[in-house]
Amino acid sequence: MITPFVVATLTRRGLLTPGSPVRVASQLKQLWRWGFSLAGELRQAAARDPNRVAVIDDRRGPVTYAELLHRSEQLARSLRSAAGIGSGDRIGLLCRNHAGMVEAMVAGTLLGADTVLINTGLSSAQLSVVAVEQRLRLLIHDAEFADRVVEVPAQVERIEESRAEELTAGAPPGELRPPERDGRTIVLTSGTTGTPKGARRRTPGGFGPLVSIIHRIPLHARDRIMIAAPLFHTWGYAALQVSFALRATVVLERRFEPNSLLGAVTRHNCRALFAVPVMLQRLLEVPPPAKNPLRIVAVSGSALPGGLSTRFMDAYGEVLYNLYGSTEASWVSIATPANLRIAPQTAGKPPHGTKVSILDEKGEPVPRGQVGRIFAGNEMIFEGYTSGASRETLDGLISTGDLGFVNGDGLLFVAGRDDDMIVSGGENVFPSEVENLLADLPQVREVAVVGVPDPEFGQRLAAYVALHQGEALDADAVREYVKRYRARFCVPRDVYFVPFLPRNATGKVVTRDLPRPR
Template sequence: MHELVTDVIDVNAEFAVARKALWDLLLEPQTYPRLFAGIGACELIDTGPDSRIANVRIGTAESGIRTHQLLLTVRRWYESLELQCPGTGSFVSIRLRGDEERTKIVVTVFAAGRLHPAIAEQSNAVVVAWVNKGLRRALDVIRGARTSTVVNAENSPLRRQVSVAKQMVTVGVGRTANLATGVKQVRSLTKWGFNLAGGYAAAAAHAPDRIAVIDDHGTRTFAEMHTRTSALAGAMARLDLGFGDTIGLLARNHAGMVECMVAAGKLGVDVALLNVGLSGRQIEDIVQRHRLAALFVDGDLEQLVRYLHADLHRFNTDGHPPAPHRSTIDDLIAQGHTEFHRPSRAGRLIVLTSGTSGTPKGARRPQPKGFATIAALLSRIPLPMEQPMLIPAPLFHTWGLAGLQISTPLRATVVLPGRFDAEDCLRLVAEHRVASMIVVPTMVNRILDLPAAVRARYDTSSLRAVVSCGAPLAGATVLRFMDAYGDILYNVYGSTEVSWATIATPEDLRTAPTTAGRPPLGTRVAVLGPDQRPVPVGVTGHIFVGNHMLFDGYVNSAPPAEADGMLDTGDLGYLDVAGRLFVAGRDDEMIISGGENVFPRPVEEALAHLPQVSEVAVVGVPDQEFGQRLAAFVVKREGAGLDSDMIRAYIRHRLSRFSVPRDVTFLPSLPRGETGKIIKQVLTGPQAGEAALPPSLGGPHLFT
């Protein structure tokens, strides 16, 4: 049995590095959670010429997490500093001696055991080793060690296969009541593949009468989905649609939209999923670029395609045709043509990129690679078998589509609201005893914005997982949601091009609320420098991702940069000592102000902590003096007293002077696309003041 940690511990070390380089790292509180294990997050509260004040989160979800205020004070520049924790009386003294070649460092730790019970149970040797490991990682940063790569079985096919098998057994995917049912499932997957068509066919073989889809109009069983989509595929074939053709699908979430995707897949026809927030002109460009052979459109979206060439066949998807002569998919299914040639390859789904940094591009999504695809997500998110799943995220978006794809092997009943409304979402959870919910971050915010009395009306105790993807979740939002609904929030970081990259579990988010998480099974994440080689842990670089679900390329555009089998996400970020990824922002969002690299996201995170702020977006704008500067667009909570000077003073004390937004604009809402992502170029465009206001983009109904 070891001796418990004492009140005073000295750590002495000597390194062949310049003193100033080591000093510069240790002077900034943000360094510590990146390089020292057990420190989950650091939030700057105030900065001064010789001091910093920060809140740090120490511990893990298992051992408990404590938030302490830390005061960093310079005693003698380049020679000594102190880290004090007034709340516990603990402190760390750091003294440096040396020159441009070697540095001696003495670290004195006082009352470390008061910071957390888990530390108090350790020995002096454990604390000494912890300090030394953190210092060595600081040396890695100075020396440029290539350590920013984290792999979850991506380079080991055998380990990956074993892990997939274990995951499937644990969850129960593939479990059958008898041999005959199991044979039917395997035959369905063999015939149609591991895609939506195969998923619904296999589920129909296992549980034909189980409800597959609930939408605003009614329900469909798995057997009905399989039968109807085969009839729809047959009708499409009679219309001379087949392998090599592409159709456009412009619809909101409902069973008819799902049936179009499944039927086209059975026939080998590709489907371009059109964002319902696109303009008529953008849709016309996509029709020409993809050479669409037909359009399947919801009735109330018909105005978006009314000026397209009359020879382009149109079919109604939701049973509400704009004119009596317009054929619906129910009309096509009623023809009863179930015979068609099965192609050698199933039809692919083409998802449009968000277009927040340019014109939306069509990205071909790959077919899921057997059970490995679902095993990857389930390795980080324990979605339950045969339990209802609510998908308010739009199916034309990569994340909504991913939720639908994963629902079929789980044999989950999918609840599809046509439009998102925060209160209605809670009502659906209570009514259908929903176990999992697939959302985008704006939906999380909208739910939290509901009055507490409204949220209390609905029993959400059935929820086991609320999974968010599509944009960053503010750390303040993460903690508010989990405090309200329990530790059931998961944050997925990915893109149309790479599918998933990392997943943050509730444990990750409790420890480090702004993290994007760790890679799931079969995924490799690396942070690379300009030479496309890994940077040190804790250093910001370009995020690259490799897995078996990388996209099959754009339809008419060059693919993103590639390095060692990984694709560039277009984002900048860093890995911490625990292998957690943190996203700093898009590489094209970083600005250079007065020679300093400045990211908007830390400013957005800081402002999100203000109770008067409902939403915020920060962007870079040209500046004659500094080259570029930050501009903040803020949505205040009702009745909040907040002005531009308060915003600027708040950021000035928390971040660098280059992070202070010189322009602060208050808006009633922020411009958002149909997936809830803020369209920042609208804020800085020539019509910025007017374009930010349409209720269809920022009002209570996100997907109207």
């Protein structure tokens, strides 16, 4: 339903400006026929702004909305003709951020196929398991992953990016109609503790999800947006959906490198950047551009460590927006620059249309300031895992798997994963609390704190610390620092100095790859 709030937000963000009656009519027709899927959003953008640049990638250059739609339709017709792909089939995409990946995503949607977005950090063995568990008919992959797909079962057809280009160029004629069944985008969970699970994402049913985001994060129609977050990640995919809805120009680079990204941001005059938190840390290691066009830096995917938000805004201005959510719950809350200045660790407040409750083990609300389990609900809660499993729900709200609390000002704070909390000598300890404390040390580049077994106390903390180049710190200094600001049971007995933390392609620390105490 289009409410006054929706109309006001769309107007404020420049989406209801006057235009050619013919193009506006065509735009609305495309949304009516194709809905708010990725294909529908691309079609409405191409109908309204066909000559506007849709995507600029670091190899192909600029592609207009009309060209992007044409190429996506060409690829869809070829996949239907050459591989028999149709409604209900599953296509895997193992690609970095580039226009070809976007075309493949749209092509799958045009055919009603489910598109499985595959983490580029998966090993050959993990990729093989994913191909079987997700019942892939087809796998489209970048050339650099040719050696990684060799273990994929033979019944899964593999198409390298050069072959995808040939299929796009040589597509047979034919009409594409809205599929009988809307294809689903399947996002894989992070897989930091094992084989990732496939989560089925809903197709938006209207303007509500878009308005929830752009009301809190002030993106505008026809902005230029750098998407550095991987497109296979929930946040990168959401950024692409929002960008198409806004008829924005998306800038993509295959790999994240701070200087290259800042150069592209400046060269293309990008107003907004979508990233994951670890990218902010890397950006702070190089000088910011002399003339910074960024007015919005929107991050999601993991917690902002220590005082990262404050340090980043000191360097780039009041531009940082932090979205807390999950693959299963979509967005839960959004922190604005004003929120982060007041409380750098906050996850912000729920946006329009989202409800958040902090519940105890019995499912009852806890008082403000008390830690409990975070449950959230909105119209974009996932449809379940492809295995048939789901997440715990209570009164229409889904568990995020995190613990947190809401303070007196209504700001949400995430204490950590409910399965990360440890009990040491009878005391509840949140590793993230110690992690954030150590991250504020000037010598520390990055840090991870985890619980490990202890024969006397049940569990204890272990800290893994990577230092900035040329800095020095010893284990006793780390323990003394924690002892000064936290309780005795928060002091990590084990302190390891490592050159870097093992991370997956979305920047999350892969705890299973950390060295374990003897």
